[in-house]
Amino acid sequence: MIQQVPVKTTCNACHGQGYFPTGQTYPYQGREHIQLACCSACDGKGTLLEWVDLYDLTRLLKAIQAEQPQAA
Numbered sequence: 001m002i003q004q005v006p007v008k009t010t011c012n013a014c015h016g017q018g019y020f021p022t023g024q025t026y027p028y029q030g031r032e033h034i035q036l037a038c039c040s041a042c043d044g045k046g047t048l049l050e051w052v053d054l055y056d057l058t059r060l061l062k063a064i065q066a067e068q069p070q071a072a
């Protein structure tokens, strides 16, 4: 039986910010402010919850280990 575990990943749409500039500005108290839009992909959280099975989790962990420099 394959179990699934939740994995938190950074939202690619907003790069983990939860929002992104729309390219528009709006005046507020005599100054222009950058208009921000809530990221719809992650609902403004900046992270996504992905369900992966243990096989995928092992593969992800190995990929992360490969990225880390060897501990001295």
Ligand SMILES: [Zn+2]
Binding pocket: 011, 012, 013, 014, 015, 016, 017, 018, 019, 039, 040, 041, 042, 043, 044, 045, 046, 047
């Ligand atoms: Zn997002």
